Amino acid sequence: MASVSEMYDVGWEEMRDKLRKWREDNRRNSEQIVDVGEELISEHASKLGDDREHVPFLIVLSPLPTSLQTCLQELRKQFPDSHRVKRLAGMRLEALERYEEANKHYDAILQDDPTNTAARKRKIAILKAQGKSTEAIRELNEYLDQLPLLFISSAAFCLEELMMTNPHNHLYCEQYAEVKYTQGGLENMELSRKYFAQALRLNNRNMRALFGLYMSASHIASSPKVSAKVKKDNIKYAAWAATQINRAYKLAGRGTKETKYSVKAVEEMLESMQITMS
């Protein structure tokens, strides 16, 4: 069969531009997309640059299953850990009614990222397709329970925007750190610690940032997933934060009898956390 470039006498750049336009216009001319796209991937992949990502997705989402295999293989090669790719692989399996395997893909995504709504929706779609309505309802309820997690992701996004436009505002920085901490997970905890540290650089009297630095560093240090060096570094950060906290309390406590309870409580709290870190 003659190639697209031969049939229409077009170069690869024109093919790429055409695909871009179809994508922007949300066109569903699947057969053409598949033909042009497949050729671009197999013959001109290295020249595509940013479009490399979009071309295979465009093809996979077009309703024809014939070229799915090639596209998915290409995607998996380029983006081995991508959730989007896993989801597409799952969708292909769904189309072939191999529901158990499809579910495995979606469960893998959700284990890594419990806020991934797309994966959750696919799981519910499978249950519906299998006629298991009660289970579908149960999964839907679980999905609704995850909504607060979604809200917190939106909160993170909003704060990111605020920080970009107000880089010197230590309050946004510190709030962002708190949101990251609340989202949980090692990566978010490390980000949280960095932003608490940044908030402190902007305002060294921000107690929330100081406490936050202490808590996040302590959590990282007591995590079994970190290397010895990371653990050692975080113990150092936490120890520094603890000294600063104690100092701040002693300063505040001068002259008033009542705050002596706070000072002692803080010292004890810091000591008790040291035990969990070692």
Add this chain to the structure above:
Amino acid sequence: MLLLKLCILIESRQLGVDIHFSPETMPIQLTSQAYCKMLLHAAKYPNCAVNGLLVAEKTKDRKKDSEPVLCVDCLPLFHGTLALAPMLEVALTLIDTWCKENNYIIAGYYQANERKKDSRPNQVAEKVAARISENFSDAAIVMIDNSRLTMSCFEPIVIIYDHHENKWKSRDVTLDSFEDWSEAQKITSALLEGRSYENLIDFDNHLDDLRNDWTNPMINKSVLDLC
């Protein structure tokens, strides 16, 4: 008394919760100091959600079904954003240490939601209460009914929830839920009218300035003076 019970029944039905007196979990009782500080906290921030902890005295043996758990004091925590983890953890750990010093135990959690008509415990409330339950099995959630907050405080405006069969169910709030309701009513009303809530310190205020004392000794003294 009957009218009060009827009002509470209607209110609960509107909320769609079960009224369920569970003999297995011990009811909590509020002292005037605990009740009044909760309301002062809610009054200080009328446009925000507020939350805090309730503490009881730690006793060696506690026989089931005999005495209720007396919450002697209330520690206001946050206003506005209640759901962020790090400061909540700091507050819980700090207050836990303070409790050990004073032979108290954290026995309950209170919350007033942001919206007037919403007085159900949400995820935050359930999470904190679950944490408290790890150390105190009869932990309760006390929700403040914002729609009934008035200066005169002629009726109790709290809804108490117990953990029962993995769900939080509200119980009948009677005058027995208070150590001395008429005293609580008198003191709370006086302090609300005197605007003492302006001087109430919560943990958020403490984080803003460490000299602010979240144990609220001044307000405690006012309560004592009015007893």
